[in-house]
Amino acid sequence: MIAILEIVFRLALWLLVAPLLPGIINKVKAWVAGRQGPPVLQLYYDLARLWRKSVVMSTLASPGFVIGPAVAWVALVVAALLVPLGPAGGALSFKGDVLLLVYLLALARFCTSWAALETGSAFEGMGAAREVSYAVLTEAALITAILSLSVQTGSVMLSGMLSLSSGPGALLLAAGLFSVLLAENCRVPFDDPNTHLELTMIHEAMVLDHSGPLLAVVLHGAAVKLLLFAVLLSEAVLPLGRLPPLAAAGALAGSVGLVTVGVGLVESLLARFAFRRVPLLLTIAFLFCLFALVLAWIGGAR
């Protein structure tokens, strides 16, 4: 009974906190630009509004158009439940859960691109193609980062490998994972979430034809993914396992906030890169993670 209550509580926490992050990012961007900006809770209002609207379906669309976003959302939320929350550990924790996390993220991406292809629109096909071609590089970086954490701590459980960290390896991981976070969540400099030109969009191009509750699910799933990556980054870098529980929880929350503000600052101060430069940038992120792996390997063998 208590276990079920705990899972429900965690679920509520993830679902309710996630839409706050894009709000904070937009507020930071507005603050840097000297504007008033939308309220921090704007995404909650948007989600409520979209949820009440009806869905417009393309005549070409098969049931995959509806199933795609739904499965992607469920996959992201289950992936979020796998991630340990600092001292509280993970809600679902078992040996090898990190593999499930990687595959759930891939499943979510597959379903989003599938739903995008279902519409038969050329722009969404382009968006899906870009999304999966960038994913080849970001997934390599993410898996290398996970490998380096695993080698460093000798654990294949998320709660074990995320609690400790050390020295220069943690710095390299922070740089690599932050780039992965920006690329995975379609942020500047890889993609511009505010752009209105279909030819240059990636994630936004894939969801052009979704409307009403479907769009709400896609937007909320993206927010959960952003929170998931922010938590993952904070836990990979901070040695939360060495702090007392309350301090660890505070450090985790503070660090997630810091990452969010960092994303906002990056978006205000950088322009998006040209498409042909993006693979170079993602390769650099991959190399950061790779060198963290090499450092863990040297340190582990000594």
Add this chain to the structure above:
Amino acid sequence: MNPTLNLLIGLAMGLNLLALGSSRLPAIIRTMAVQGVVLGLLPLVIEPAFGWVVALVAFVTVAVKGFVIPTLLRRAMRTANIEREIEPSIGFVPSLLLGALGTIAAVAVARALPLLPQDAGTLVVPGALASIFAGFVLLVGRVKAISQVCGFLILENGIYLFGMLLIRSTPLLVESGILLDLIVAVFVIGIIVDRIQRAFDSLDTRKLTALHE
């Protein structure tokens, strides 16, 4: 085992990759200069006792590698009027991956070598091998003469790093001789760059292989 030393060499290894990944010539020259400064500081870190000779070696190395040579190269670049490497024969992503592979291989090879116990824990040998390899990739993979010079200088930085192993037995005369040779080499290359530019209106070294009247 010396954390400051390893940090500096790690920085130099990162700068190798930065040089491999950047397309603008001023960026490559700056990277090479910073690497020269970082490596120039090494004698101060390695030698536990502060001595005038060591300080002099460090000072002269930093001055030459960090300031004199980059200034010469920038002047050559200005007269040749080129800014960036457009189409290298080995692309930026492949050369970056090659450099990373070389760095990892250098670490692996250095662990297999029978080094003296005081050198086994440091990154001196892997850093030297990685710099030599990165310099080779730059030399082979770029077509503009100035990037090739930078590759040569990064290669030389690797050899200098290898020399750090022998810092206690290398006489000052040898060190200063090497630096003097380097300046002369860059000086000559500067003149050659000017000549290539005048003869071909471009610094593309591939044109040198074609017959010309």
